[in-house]
Amino acid sequence: MNLPKRFTSPVLLAVALTSTPALQAADWAQALTPLEIKTLPTDLNVQPQNPPTYSWSRHSTNPPSYVIEVRDSKGVVYATYTSFRNWYLPSKAMPADTYTWHVRPSTSTIWSVDRKFVINTQSTAYEVGENTELRARVIARARPRALQSGMPLYANWTAAMLADRGAAVVQLKKEVDWNITALPVITDATWGLNTTTLVTAAQAAQVADIRKQLGTRKRQLESASLLYRLTGEAKYLTEALRRGDEMAGFNPLGPTNYAQQDQAPYAIASTLIHAYDALYDALSATRRAAWLKSVAAYGNQIYADLSKDNGRIDQYPFDSHGISNTAGLAVLSTLGLGDVPDANAWFDFSFRSYVSSLSVWSGPEGGFANGSAYAEYAVDLYMQVYQPALQAMGLDLYAKPWSRGFMNFFTYFVPPGQKSHVFGDSHEVMPSAQIMKAYAVNFATPAAAWYANSIPGAFDALTLLRAPYPLPSAKVSASAAVAPTVNSIMLPSIGWAALHSSLADPARTSVYFKSSPYGSYNHSHGDQNSLVVMSAGQPMLAEGGWYDYYGSPMWLSWYRATKSHNALTYDGGQGQVVNGDNMVSLTNNGKITAFSTTASMDYVEGDATPAYGGALTSAVRKVWYLRSIDAIVVQDKFKSPAAHTFEWNFHAFAPLVADTTVAGIPAQSISYQGRKLCVRPVSGTGIKFTQPNVVLQMAGRAETQGVYSLTAPATSGEFLMVLDVGCKHPTVTLTTGVSRTLTVGGVAITVPN
Numbered sequence: 001m002n003l004p005k006r007f008t009s010p011v012l013l014a015v016a017l018t019s020t021p022a023l024q025a026a027d028w029a030q031a032l033t034p035l036e037i038k039t040l041p042t043d044l045n046v047q048p049q050n051p052p053t054y055s056w057s058r059h060s061t062n063p064p065s066y067v068i069e070v071r072d073s074k075g076v077v078y079a080t081y082t083s084f085r086n087w088y089l090p091s092k093a094m095p096a097d098t099y100t101w102h103v104r105p106s107t108s109t110i111w112s113v114d115r116k117f118v119i120n121t122q123s124t125a126y127e128v129g130e131n132t133e134l135r136a137r138v139i140a141r142a143r144p145r146a147l148q149s150g151m152p153l154y155a156n157w158t159a160a161m162l163a164d165r166g167a168a169v170v171q172l173k174k175e176v177d178w179n180i181t182a183l184p185v186i187t188d189a190t191w192g193l194n195t196t197t198l199v200t201a202a203q204a205a206q207v208a209d210i211r212k213q214l215g216t217r218k219r220q221l222e223s224a225s226l227l228y229r230l231t232g233e234a235k236y237l238t239e240a241l242r243r244g245d246e247m248a249g250f251n252p253l254g255p256t257n258y259a260q261q262d263q264a265p266y267a268i269a270s271t272l273i274h275a276y277d278a279l280y281d282a283l284s285a286t287r288r289a290a291w292l293k294s295v296a297a298y299g300n301q302i303y304a305d306l307s308k309d310n311g312r313i314d315q316y317p318f319d320s321h322g323i324s325n326t327a328g329l330a331v332l333s334t335l336g337l338g339d340v341p342d343a344n345a346w347f348d349f350s351f352r353s354y355v356s357s358l359s360v361w362s363g364p365e366g367g368f369a370n371g372s373a374y375a376e377y378a379v380d381l382y383m384q385v386y387q388p389a390l391q392a393m394g395l396d397l398y399a400k401p402w403s404r405g406f407m408n409f410f411t412y413f414v415p416p417g418q419k420s421h422v423f424g425d426s427h428e429v430m431p432s433a434q435i436m437k438a439y440a441v442n443f444a445t446p447a448a449a450w451y452a453n454s455i456p457g458a459f460d461a462l463t464l465l466r467a468p469y470p471l472p473s474a475k476v477s478a479s480a481a482v483a484p485t486v487n488s489i490m491l492p493s494i495g496w497a498a499l500h501s502s503l504a505d506p507a508r509t510s511v512y513f514k515s516s517p518y519g520s521y522n523h524s525h526g527d528q529n530s531l532v533v534m535s536a537g538q539p540m541l542a543e544g545g546w547y548d549y550y551g552s553p554m555w556l557s558w559y560r561a562t563k564s565h566n567a568l569t570y571d572g573g574q575g576q577v578v579n580g581d582n583m584v585s586l587t588n589n590g591k592i593t594a595f596s597t598t599a600s601m602d603y604v605e606g607d608a609t610p611a612y613g614g615a616l617t618s619a620v621r622k623v624w625y626l627r628s629i630d631a632i633v634v635q636d637k638f639k640s641p642a643a644h645t646f647e648w649n650f651h652a653f654a655p656l657v658a659d660t661t662v663a664g665i666p667a668q669s670i671s672y673q674g675r676k677l678c679v680r681p682v683s684g685t686g687i688k689f690t691q692p693n694v695v696l697q698m699a700g701r702a703e704t705q706g707v708y709s710l711t712a713p714a715t716s717g718e719f720l721m722v723l724d725v726g727c728k729h730p731t732v733t734l735t736t737g738v739s740r741t742l743t744v745g746g747v748a749i750t751v752p753n
Helices: 010-016 131-140 161-182 201-231 234-247 264-278 285-315 320-336 343-357 372-393 400-412 433-439 446-454 463-465 553-559 583-587
Strands: 066-071 077-083 097-105 116-117 488-491 495-502 509-514 530-535 538-541 569-570 592-595 601-607 620-627 631-644 647-650 655-658 668-672 677-683 687-690 702-710 713-726 733-734 739-744 747-751
Touching: 077 400, 097 647, 131 343, 161 201, 161 234, 161 463, 161 687, 201 264, 201 463, 234 264, 234 285, 264 655, 285 320, 285 343, 285 583, 320 343, 320 372, 320 569, 343 553, 372 400, 372 433, 400 433, 400 446, 400 488, 400 495, 433 446, 446 538, 446 601, 446 631, 495 592, 509 677, 530 677, 538 647, 538 668, 538 677, 553 592, 569 631, 620 747, 631 647, 631 739, 631 747
Parallel strands: none
Antiparallel strands: 066 077, 066 097, 097 116, 488 495, 495 509, 509 530, 530 538, 569 647, 592 601, 601 620, 620 631, 631 713, 647 702, 655 668, 668 677, 677 713, 687 702, 733 739, 739 747
């Protein structure tokens, strides 16, 4: 990645080092590119968390530290902080007030421009101690510090504990017993390719296999270690020692080296430190030393990458693996403090950095721009940090406002019973009931309890047995565990909206809309202003393709392309600019420009004009969900400098059948998994319907694509569509004039000309 330089002109640099009121308006702390850290808090926004994290773009001189000054509404200095990095999280909550803050290098008198924010009754106090305090808490905690203290042996569990978790012990024992013989011991020789640079499918397959093989062995080692702590049975100690030696036997300079597979070091080091923590008093001095040597080697590989350039993701945070590895380093350091010499440095670098934000993939409301599947993968990792942090230092990361918002994100975008994820890479994957349930039970709220109770199937045994007893969600009675009564939501920072007929109803209609400021960056797609429609959890207007591997030919040509989504293209499938991990992908984006919800109707509007990279001068989609008749109206209006043949794409996992009920209009019917959806243009004039052959088909699934297109090239135009859930065939009329009235099944809306 070519990173932009700040104040590259010598003249400008000289000016920048002399403070003047005129220069202050230029604001050195503001990011020069979308890839840099956002300067926050700002714009008089109410802060969900009290105190907030302050962040800013680095000064060109790379000073040794920064000074942050915060003033109250009367202009009195409330606090002055010093930070050695370009972010700062105070350790104490603030009184309610409107605050102004600015920042300067410690070597200069140049302040950034003033920014304002609000702390009020909507702001939740959430305090995180300083590193010295947190480290002291961890060191004072006897091992096993990652497990709940005072947990009796399984043989001494009460009837209540057995009722809650006895089945999980039985299930985990069966799993571990099976894998004792079924899971072979592997070595570095399992993988023979050099994957420092990925250019072939075989290399990508090896990287994926390393992740898979280490994941299964990580689970076996941690499960066997936990079972030994719970039961005292010697066979589980024997298996844990064997698996620990297997993991410690990998060469840190071999195929699991950070440069070849940057997720492998965490997998190996984290499972070894977890096992070390759980089995501490059962390990010989020789084995302790061998395991810790591996932890240190792999941990330092992670630390070396993250800490270079004075903490590279502090300035350039949009790095999914970098963020994950920061979380991983927080785990390694928390469990390694006192025994791994480098753990102090790891902890001070990573823990509060991770906790200060948790994610750059959304604002404070807790969404996840990379897609709901990657949100699931992320929360699986988050829980690996949250659980030991709670036990080792008493810090409840589930109580952080962002974490609560993340639970809200899952509630609305992956509701119970949904059969696939939405938006971004792996959108075709079925949500993991075990992961979703495991996260939800950590919140003592009616909505989270409803969510957990509504997901069928058992808990993941290992996750449940590590969780605090009793579970927080158990504090909510069955009668109080209810779904939110507000059935729609919009998350502005990621540009997503969810419109449901009724969240509480498993047979719900769900309309998902995306027009995201994150564009097609990283695991996101060129799908701004796209929508997905589900009925009873089944995708009716679906998303095309599947995720084989990052950067694959299919990923580039079809999966991420606009034409594989329910969105607007032109001239045979030309769509939005999709360039992967670079600045263009963030700037060619979308934005939700309006949202409203009532008991009978929801409305959302998005502007995806920038996503088309200048080919279009306007690309606006408006969506009405008519809840009272369970129908959706979609209006696309578009303009371009040159004439194009514009196209309205939609996808399904069932044949498209001409709906002859609507005479003269090329309507289409979709029947899938016992549900129906009819796609109907309001008028058949000036458009035609075609059905391209979808060449790339996912095994076990038939994908179809329908395209409505203009019959002649134009520089502007409109598609006005009705999506009839259940194919009820309501009467549709459109009156024209200064403003137009569209009536669907007796429900009238005003449609702009």
